[in-house]
Amino acid sequence: xxxxxxxxxxxxxxxxxxxxxxxxxxxxxxxxxxxxxxxxxxxxxxxxxxxxxxxxxxxxxxxxxxxxxxxxxxxxxxxxxxxxxxxxxxxxxxxxxxxxxxxxxxxxxxxxxxxxxxxxxxxxxxxxxxxxxxxxxxxxxxxxxxxxxxxxxxxxxxxxxxxxxxxxxxxxxxxxxxxxxxxxxxxxxxxxxxxxxxxxxxxxxxxxxxxxxx
Amino acid sequence: xxxxxxxxxxxxxxxxxxxxxxxxxxxxxxxxxxxxxxxxxxxxxxxxxxxxxxxxxxxxxxxxxxxxxxxxxxxxxxxxxxxxxxxxxxxxxxxxxxxxxxxxxxxxxxxxxxxxxxxxxxxxxxxxxxxxxxxxxxxxxxxxxxxxxxxxxxxxxxxxxxxxxxxxxxxxxxxxxxxxxxxxxxxxxxxxxxxxxxxxxxxxxxxxxxxxxxxxxxxxxxxxxxxxxxxxxxxxxxxxxxxxxxxxxxxxxxxxxxxxxxxxxxxxxxxxxxxxxxxxxxxxxxxxxxxxxxxxxxxxxxxxxxxxxxxxxxxxxxxxxxxxxxxxxxxxxxxxxxxxxxxxxxxxxxxxxxxxxxxxxxxxxxxxxxxxxxxxxxxxxxxxxxxxxxxxxxxxxxxxxxx
Numbered sequence: 189x190x191x192x193x194x195x196x197x198x199x200x201x202x203x204x205x206x207x208x209x210x211x212x213x214x215x216x217x218x219x220x221x222x223x224x225x226x227x228x229x230x231x232x233x234x235x236x237x238x239x240x241x242x243x244x245x246x247x248x249x250x251x252x253x254x255x256x257x258x259x260x261x262x263x264x265x266x267x268x269x270x271x272x273x274x275x276x277x278x279x280x281x282x283x284x285x286x287x288x289x290x291x292x293x294x295x296x297x298x299x300x301x302x303x304x305x306x307x308x309x310x311x312x313x314x315x316x317x318x319x320x321x322x323x324x325x326x327x328x329x330x331x332x333x334x335x336x337x338x339x340x341x342x343x344x345x346x347x348x349x350x351x352x353x354x355x356x357x358x359x360x361x362x363x364x365x366x367x368x369x370x371x372x373x374x375x376x377x378x379x380x381x382x383x384x385x386x387x388x389x390x391x392x393x394x395x396x397x398x399x400x401x402x
Numbered sequence: 403x404x405x406x407x408x409x410x411x412x413x414x415x416x417x418x419x420x421x422x423x424x425x426x427x428x429x430x431x432x433x434x435x436x437x438x439x440x441x442x443x444x445x446x447x448x449x450x451x452x453x454x455x456x457x458x459x460x461x462x463x464x465x466x467x468x469x470x471x472x473x474x475x476x477x478x479x480x481x482x483x484x485x486x487x488x489x490x491x492x493x494x495x496x497x498x499x500x501x502x503x504x505x506x507x508x509x510x511x512x513x514x515x516x517x518x519x520x521x522x523x524x525x526x527x528x529x530x531x532x533x534x535x536x537x538x539x540x541x542x543x544x545x546x547x548x549x550x551x552x553x554x555x556x557x558x559x560x561x562x563x564x565x566x567x568x569x570x571x572x573x574x575x576x577x578x579x580x581x582x583x584x585x586x587x588x589x590x591x592x593x594x595x596x597x598x599x600x601x602x603x604x605x606x607x608x609x610x611x612x613x614x615x616x617x618x619x620x621x622x623x624x625x626x627x628x629x630x631x632x633x634x635x636x637x638x639x640x641x642x643x644x645x646x647x648x649x650x651x652x653x654x655x656x657x658x659x660x661x662x663x664x665x666x667x668x669x670x671x672x673x674x675x676x677x678x679x680x681x682x683x684x685x686x687x688x689x690x691x692x693x694x695x696x697x698x699x700x701x702x703x704x705x706x707x708x709x710x711x712x713x714x715x716x717x718x719x720x721x722x723x724x725x726x727x728x729x730x731x732x733x734x735x736x737x738x739x740x741x742x743x744x745x746x747x748x749x750x751x752x753x754x755x756x757x758x759x760x761x762x763x764x765x766x767x768x769x770x771x772x773x774x775x776x777x778x779x780x781x782x783x784x785x786x787x788x789x790x791x792x793x794x795x796x797x798x799x800x801x802x803x804x805x
Contacts, residue, residue: 196424198797201588203579236785237743254744302752304739307576309588314797316427318420336420337784386780 192328192361194320194335197342199232200312208306210299211252211261215287218248221308223276228311230279231270231349235313235341237384245269245381248283248306255303261290269381270349315342325366329396337385344380344388356380358392371399408458410792416595417789425789428796429463431804436466438519442482442528444471446691448591448718449525449547452791455594459792465799470515472529478507482528485561488554489527496557508532520803524568533567541802544568547591549715549736551577569802574716575737587798590740592791593721593782598694600725603702611699615655615687622652622765625704627697627723630658630671630688633713635733638754640677640684642710645758650765653683657700659691701726706764706771710757714738721786724748724778729771731760741786747778 204225208214218226229247244250244266253262264286270279291297318339322328332340343357351360355376363372374395380388414422437460443450453469460467474482481500488494508531517535522542524532536542544565550558550573562582565571570585579586593600617623624643628634636656643654656674671688678684689696701707707723709732716737720730724747732738734750742748749760764771784790 196420196427198424198428198793200794200797200801203573203576203586203588205579205581205586207579237781243745303734304577307579309576312801314800316424318423318427320423334419336424337418338424339420 190365191321191323192357192365194318194322194331194339195342196316196318196336196338197235197313197346198316198338199235200314201228202310202312204308204310206308208308210297211256211258211287211291212297214248214251214306215284215291217306217308218280218283218287222310223280224310224312225308226276226280226283228309230268230276231345232311232313232341234345234381234385235338251303251306252298255300255306256298257301257303258298261287261298264290269379270345313342313346325362325368325371325396325400328361329393329400332389332393332396337389340385340389340392368399371395408455408462410459410462410789412596413787413789416783417787418784421789421793425463425793425796428793428800429465432796432799433464434466435521435799435803436519437468437799438515438517438522439467439469439525440472440515440522440529440532441469441525442472442474452591453525455597455788456792456795459788460795463792463796466519468519472507472511472532474507474511474528475503477503485527485557486548488557489548489550489561491549491552491554494554494557501560505531509534521799523572527561530561530564533564536567541569543570543572543587543798543802545572545589546578547574547715549575549578550580551575553580572798575740577736589791589794589798590737590786591716591718592786592788593718593725594788595725599698600722601698603695603698607695608699608702611696612703615685615696615700617655617685617700617703618653618683621683622650622705623655623703624652624706624708624761625655625657625700625723626708626710627657627700627719628709628711630667630674632666632670633711634658635710635712636670636674637677638712638757639708639710640674641754642708642757642761643684644681645755646761646765647681647683649762652705652761652765653685654678655685655687655700655704657687657689657697659689659693697722698726701728704728706731706761708757708761709733709738710751711735711738717741718786720748721782724782725786727775727779729764729774729778731757731764741782743777743781745774747774747781 206217208217233247249262249265253259268282320331322331347357348354359372359375362368378391410425439453441449457467457469481504484494484496512532512535517537523545525545526547572587572589574591626639675686678686701723707728707730709717709720711733714736720732720738720741723730730742730748732742732750734752742750744750751757751760
């Protein structure tokens with residue numbers, strides 16, 4: 189198949205009814221919540237903030253730094269970046285190790301004083317066809333400009349979890365269908381976890397427009 | 403009910419790129435499915451206002467949608483008002499007679515409704531006991547619009563008996579989640595960008611309203627729109643303004659309503675007028691409930707908008723102001739915390755001094771103010787418009803009905 193089918197996605201957000209008031213509770217709950225909850229707090233936060241990238245790239249780091257006002261743990265947790273070769277269980281283990289090591293280095297367990305508890309949620313992502321199908325870089329560029337931001341999330345963030353090598357659907361299509369290896373590599377070189385979806389859209393559009401001018 | 407015709411496609415200009423196409427594709431697997439909403443009032447209040455807009459949109463999406471409204475007795479409404487207060491954490495005494503009336507009115511109403519829809523959504527506690535009529539194959543959701551983060555246990559335990567028979571619940575904030583064995587979904591409320599309160603206004607319309615209310619044009623305007631209620635902290639707003647006024651020439655507009663039928667509201671309004679009496683740059687507006695276009699114009703005229711609540715449900719006035727490109731300074735409570743991204747769409751604050759400092763910061767940094775206002779509008783476009791609300795419902799329907 190040579191065409192690229194843009195698929196959007198929507199997220200159903202589910203409350204687990206579990207909350208942490210301090211970092212020890214946070215760690216214990218991270219150990220027990222379903223995988224979909226770790227996914228919600230580390231991945232789909234990008235889907236929820238398509239226009240603005242937050243100060244911290246996942247909900248755990250954000251909570252520790254902003255609500256508990258423990259910037260040390262916030263910074264340590266911010267380092268956790270999902271990538272294609274990491275499963276959600278790897279991420280869960282990393283989170284626990286970081287919090288555990290942090291707690292053993294201090295005398296008191298930092299807790300929420302003025303901020304809000306951490307509320308655990310979980311995600312269910314539904315893929316939706318957009319009906320937008322392209323078969324050239326020119327058409328792709330036009331579609332990328334106008335497509336729903338959730339399509340970018342689906343083809344970049346979700347795709348990296350699906351692909352064994354952790355590549356985005358866009359890069360795979362450029363490389364394997366259009367034969368544009370350079371463009372694929374440029375797409376892959378972008379650290380998408382540091383952008384909002386709209387920021388990422390602008391960045392990817394720049395690459396496509398540059399390629400079209402060649 | 404004969405609903406107004408609302409075409410989802412008319413939101414193309416205001417929704418995020420591609421969002422309306424996603425709505426159409428989301429609704430495809432739901433063609434021919436039926437949906438029934440039930441609540442306790444057709445007019446007045448946020449739930450009725452929301453259903454008036456959403457029900458025609460569901461219909462436009464090809465979903466056979468009905469909206470039924472239950473009827474009660476004075477004792478029933480007294481009971482559900484007590485439930486409402488108790489669920490929001492205020493101590494209430496609910497007698498056995500009141501519980502019995504609640505059950506009786508629910509049973510009488512439920513007898514007159516055909517529960518043949520694929521999905522029934524029951525809004526708030528008033529009709530929650532209808533669930534005894536739930537057909538075996540139908541799916542039912544309980545949509546709770548109120549803050550039940552710290553409910554009075556006795557009332558919650560009574561309602562929980564009914565709620566646990568549903569297929570799921572929907573809450574507006576994560577804080578409201580309860581210990582329940584059924585799924586609990588999160589759907590934020592929304593604003594309608596095409597309504598009178600939020601549509602684009604011409605400069606002529608804005609000028610006419612600001613002249614009518616004598617809003618100064620030669621100095622920055624700080625605005626808070628909210629009921630005269632002590633939890634909205636209007637006195638704290640005046641204190642913050644007084645701190646700012648030492649450094650920046652500005653005026654404060656406190657626009658609200660709800661004082662006429664609420665003795666406590668009248669008392670707060672009196673206190674606010676007293677506190678403002680020696681300063682001509684403080685304008686207090688006691689507006690009628692239908693002053694939507696007036697609020698729209700005031701929000702568009704404001705330089706900085708405040709929502710300095712000390713307790714809040716969701717606080718959609720924040721999204722309303724952000725939609726008009728205004729950064730908002732709000733109390734770090736309730737739904738304000740999910741609407742304001744600190745330093746990007748506004749600031750959440752915890753004190754009068756913090757509020758004053760952030761007002762001064764924005765007044766003295768017009769470039770940052772403009773950038774944050776722009777962020778605020780785009781963040782609202784993606785997260786708090788009615789199109790996102792519809793999308794959340796359609797996604798949930800897909801998950802529940804097409805399992």
